[in-house]
Amino acid sequence: MTGAYGPRPRKEDARFIRGQGTFVDDIAVPGMLHGAILRSPLAHARIVSLDVTAALAHPAVVAVLTGDDLAERGMAWMPTVFGDVQAVLATDKVRFQGQEVAFVVATDRYTARDALELIAVDYEPLPPLIDALTALDPGAPVVREDLPGGNRIFDWSAGDKAATDAAFAAADVVVGCDMIYPRSHPAPLETCGAIAEYEAVGGRLTLTVTSQAPHAHRTMYAAITGLPEHKIRIVSPDLGGGFGAKVPVYPGYLCAIAASMATGRPVKWVEDRSENLMSTTFARDYHMHGEIAATADGEILALRARVLADHGAFNAAAQPSKFPAGFFHIFTGSYQTRAAYCEVTGVFTNKAPGGVAYSCSFRITEAVYLVERLTDMLARELGMDPAELRMRNLLRPEQFPYTTPAGWEYDSGDYPRALRLALDMAGYDELRREQAERRARGEYMGIGLSFFTEGVGAGPRSQMDILGLAMSDGADLRVHPTGKAVLAISVQTQGQGHETTFAQLVANELGISPDDVDVVHGDTDRTPFGLGTYGSRSTPVSGAAAVVAATRVRDRARVVAAAMLEVAADDLEWLDGKWRVRGDPDLGFGIAEIARAAHSTLELPAGVEGHLDASAVYNPPNLTFPFGAYICVTDVDPGTGEVRVRRFIAVDDCGVRINPMIVEGQVHRGLADGIGIALMQSIVFDETGNCLSGSLMDYLLPTSLECPSPELGETVTPSPHHPVGAKGIGESATVGSPAAVVNSVVDALAPFGVVHADMPLTPGNVWRAIQGRPVRTDLSLG
Amino acid sequence: MKITVTVNGTDYSRVVEPRLLLIHFLRDELRLTGSHWGCDTSNCGACVVWLDETPVKSCTVLAVMADGRRVTTIEGLPRNGALDPVQEAFAACHGLQCGFCTPGMIMTARWLLDQNPDPSTEEIREAISGQVCRCTGYENIVRSVRWAAKHDGRAGDRAGGDGA
Numbered sequence A: 001m002t003g004a005y006g007p008r009p010r011k012e013d014a015r016f017i018r019g020q021g022t023f024v025d026d027i028a029v030p031g032m033l034h035g036a037i038l039r040s041p042l043a044h045a046r047i048v049s050l051d052v053t054a055a056l057a058h059p060a061v062v063a064v065l066t067g068d069d070l071a072e073r074g075m076a077w078m079p080t081v082f083g084d085v086q087a088v089l090a091t092d093k094v095r096f097q098g099q100e101v102a103f104v105v106a107t108d109r110y111t112a113r114d115a116l117e118l119i120a121v122d123y124e125p126l127p128p129l130i131d132a133l134t135a136l137d138p139g140a141p142v143v144r145e146d147l148p149g150g151n152r153i154f155d156w157s158a159g160d161k162a163a164t165d166a167a168f169a170a171a172d173v174v175v176g177c178d179m180i181y182p183r184s185h186p187a188p189l190e191t192c193g194a195i196a197e198y199e200a201v202g203g204r205l206t207l208t209v210t211s212q213a214p215h216a217h218r219t220m221y222a223a224i225t226g227l228p229e230h231k232i233r234i235v236s237p238d239l240g241g242g243f244g245a246k247v248p249v250y251p252g253y254l255c256a257i258a259a260s261m262a263t264g265r266p267v268k269w270v271e272d273r274s275e276n277l278m279s280t281t282f283a284r285d286y287h288m289h290g291e292i293a294a295t296a297d298g299e300i301l302a303l304r305a306r307v308l309a310d311h312g313a314f315n316a317a318a319q320p321s322k323f324p325a326g327f328f329h330i331f332t333g334s335y336q337t338r339a340a341y342c343e344v345t346g347v348f349t350n351k352a353p354g355g356v357a358y359s360c361s362f363r364i365t366e367a368v369y370l371v372e373r374l375t376d377m378l379a380r381e382l383g384m385d386p387a388e389l390r391m392r393n394l395l396r397p398e399q400f401p402y403t404t405p406a407g408w409e410y411d412s413g414d415y416p417r418a419l420r421l422a423l424d425m426a427g428y429d430e431l432r433r434e435q436a437e438r439r440a441r442g443e444y445m446g447i448g449l450s451f452f453t454e455g456v457g458a459g460p461r462s463q464m465d466i467l468g469l470a471m472s473d474g475a476d477l478r479v480h481p482t483g484k485a486v487l488a489i490s491v492q493t494q495g496q497g498h499e500t501t502f503a504q505l506v507a508n509e510l511g512i513s514p515d516d517v518d519v520v521h522g523d524t525d526r527t528p529f530g531l532g533t534y535g536s537r538s539t540p541v542s543g544a545a546a547v548v549a550a551t552r553v554r555d556r557a558r559v560v561a562a563a564m565l566e567v568a569a570d571d572l573e574w575l576d577g578k579w580r581v582r583g584d585p586d587l588g589f590g591i592a593e594i595a596r597a598a599h600s601t602l603e604l605p606a607g608v609e610g611h612l613d614a615s616a617v618y619n620p621p622n623l624t625f626p627f628g629a630y631i632c633v634t635d636v637d638p639g640t641g642e643v644r645v646r647r648f649i650a651v652d653d654c655g656v657r658i659n660p661m662i663v664e665g666q667v668h669r670g671l672a673d674g675i676g677i678a679l680m681q682s683i684v685f686d687e688t689g690n691c692l693s694g695s696l697m698d699y700l701l702p703t704s705l706e707c708p709s710p711e712l713g714e715t716v717t718p719s720p721h722h723p724v725g726a727k728g729i730g731e732s733a734t735v736g737s738p739a740a741v742v743n744s745v746v747d748a749l750a751p752f753g754v755v756h757a758d759m760p761l762t763p764g765n766v767w768r769a770i771q772g773r774p775v776r777t778d779l780s781l782g
Numbered sequence B: 001m002k003i004t005v006t007v008n009g010t011d012y013s014r015v016v017e018p019r020l021l022l023i024h025f026l027r028d029e030l031r032l033t034g035s036h037w038g039c040d041t042s043n044c045g046a047c048v049v050w051l052d053e054t055p056v057k058s059c060t061v062l063a064v065m066a067d068g069r070r071v072t073t074i075e076g077l078p079r080n081g082a083l084d085p086v087q088e089a090f091a092a093c094h095g096l097q098c099g100f101c102t103p104g105m106i107m108t109a110r111w112l113l114d115q116n117p118d119p120s121t122e123e124i125r126e127a128i129s130g131q132v133c134r135c136t137g138y139e140n141i142v143r144s145v146r147w148a149a150k151h152d153g154r155a156g157d158r159a160g161g162d163g164a
Helices: A055-058 A069-071 A109-116 A163-171 A215-224 A253-262 A273-279 A364-382 A386-393 A415-426 A430-442 A498-510 A538-566 A591-598 A658-678 A732-748 A763-770 B022-029 B085-092 B102-115 B120-126 B139-151
Strands: A032-040 A045-050 A061-066 A076-077 A086-088 A100-106 A120-125 A152-159 A175-184 A193-197 A206-208 A231-235 A267-270 A283-296 A300-309 A341-345 A446-455 A473-479 A485-489 A517-520 A572-575 A578-581 A584-589 A613-620 A625-637 A642-654 A711-714 B003-005 B010-013 B048-051 B054-057 B070-072
Touching: A032 A109, A032 A253, A032 A273, A045 A100, A045 A231, A055 A061, A061 A069, A061 A109, A061 A253, A069 A253, A076 A215, A100 A109, A100 A253, A109 B022, A152 A163, A152 A283, A163 A283, A163 A300, A163 A341, A175 A364, A193 A253, A206 A215, A206 A253, A215 A231, A215 A253, A300 A364, A364 A386, A364 A446, A364 A732, A386 A415, A386 A446, A415 A430, A415 A446, A415 A625, A415 A642, A415 A711, A430 A446, A446 A732, A473 A538, A473 A591, A485 A498, A485 A538, A498 A517, A538 A572, A538 A584, A538 A591, A538 B054, A572 A584, A572 B022, A584 A591, A591 A613, A625 A732, A625 B102, A642 A658, A642 A732, A658 A711, A658 A732, A658 B139, A732 B085, B010 B022, B010 B048, B022 B048, B048 B102, B054 B102, B085 B102, B102 B120, B102 B139
Parallel strands: A032 A267, A206 A231, A300 A341, A485 A517, A642 A711, B003 B070
Antiparallel strands: A032 A100, A045 A120, A061 A100, A076 A086, A152 A341, A175 A283, A193 A206, A193 A267, A283 A300, A446 A625, A473 A485, A473 A613, A572 A578, A578 A584, A625 A642, B003 B010, B048 B054, B048 B070
């Protein structure tokens, strides 16, 4: 390994700082039309009639598509990423406010919007199902008559129920709580959009689209449109954030495709912010009951959880198909437990579809929140310090690889070291002293801990797939005659810096500069197949593929170098970025010299091909399990309920860090997510299903005034099975930080007897908690 | 309506609808796509440009309101081909990830440094508090502006400039 890792300015920044990024809406294609979607104002209603005559008569309107028009093309419904179906344009009834009803295509974006007003829809309102807790009640409105199961989507469980019940029965202490992980939205700054270009003569479709998973999307579009897959090209240009929101296929994309087929012209569709918040994938929405059992001296014995999962009107959760509750059953967290059992029931409601998004690592954030809240409650019940309780129960380094009660095999970890570092960085004992002094003065300061274990890098092909596609990723590496390399990858950056990190991965294996490696991504015609970027899987899966490809190139280079030096390949060793003759290290060649020779007339041994290229498809043997210890210090004003985050200490262990600057940036982002999710971001509905969070005036994102300067620490415990020991980092802080914030606020409110308060901890919700009058935070029930 | 707007030092005359937003005038009419649209409600600031010398959210300014005035966008920030120190700073300090908020952040940061060549962390946070970044948690944006303040040879020389 030759030192290409380390902090390094990003290659992609040159265009972004000049305003020369290329986002979907930056692209204009000659002859392009603009589409706009008519959406349902009601959460649940039958469509009695739909009249587009006046819209079609508008001189600048080129086409109007309805569900019936799409039905003629077999495109009125599409498969979701979780194997359900979703209406592209409603044909029978609307099932959530904001659902797609008609698509107008006009010569400019303003006119397309104008013409929406000319469409007349007669709705027969139906009783809406808004509160997930009532979804399975007899007589509840049925969201999906097209399915046999009523509003129940699935019942799923993991762990050993009998052993868990026995452990609870024998425990000295049992603490339990109902808690809501509210519906949230990833809200990337760039909304979703697409430009569809269907070329009828060649039968080719090019879709330029906000996609985190271009190859998986191509396969889905082939299934939906009936076009052969080799005639479909998906281009995902620069993405203005994604965070999981750009994994699913959305109706707007299909509308643009159908409209391009219908008009023979390119069609652009870009959603506005309200459409983004109201219709594209939400996150979380878990109603959880958790219990923890322990001995009187604080040994955790068992965990139990019962969850009601609100999936909205269609089951579009983007997660591996064998895991309807994602990886929630990692909910024993970082602790030794003898037994654990969880059961999850998924239900339909009259809300937008989704559920798995927003850097959640397939529901691990819900699991971490549950176990970390319960751990704090247990500490309170036992009168123990929460740091001491955690330290007592954390897994020990010598226990790895560790198999959890629900069946996960954690690859590596040194948890006590990470927690000790976080406590030292925080000055924990001093903070507790300060807290006591402030409490004596009537000031409410909170200190909240969370310790999380993530599982990222899905995943092993025997266990993990999406729509039957195994979650492997490919990498193609070509070294040109001058030693400059191009790496094509199947994953797609949304800001994570793949062009830089992947160049470093390859450069490190080949002994060349990262400047000499270009990374190609986001174009299915130019990159190998793979499942895309989400669940922090780029480095664990595609990064591994890149390293394997680079290793293959290096192995081929060895044979070429042997021919150049007229020695046996076995006589060469890779040292300081060159293949050198053993015992005579001055005699050797680097990749650039070998590449020239590999493309030259040099005679190669029989069976050895020229050039210097290699491909790889990586099938991860297991997930990687990053972990971390977080401490959040807050100050709460009991008069207003306002929470100020004073400090955030975050120790992360993501194994080997390829570009520590980028890693830290990922952590910064996730900590801001945690503050936003815990304190302000939630998608709220009224009792008729109106989305009350449909703009950034109502769906509050944290600004520079809410986010503190984070204090970051690191430990490095390499993954034993990843080729370079790396683990994913993209979601760790989003997964780990909400629990630290809530634990901190609840800690601050301890003098009021508050043991739990549901997110978002807005001033109003905090104030109600102080008054002992908490309310449902996910609904506004007037 | 016919309007003439001086954008990055060049005069552009166009006939536009009175309702056309400045952000769409810049992006769709002039094809200056560095400034982005991110919300509808003046919350996110991805669309920040300068109207004369003042940062504005161009999703909340009508193109006709810019008639006869000067607009400066991210594309107009480099001078004589050289990047503004603020642009260099964002790359040097990892002040961006997806890059979508970056042009607006850079325009506000440049304005701040023109007003206040040595802003404190609190002043920087206040200045960008009307703009949203979903990637950085703002920390590295603050560091970028501090870096730019240290490396800024241009502070003060923009007042009354042509914005080109």
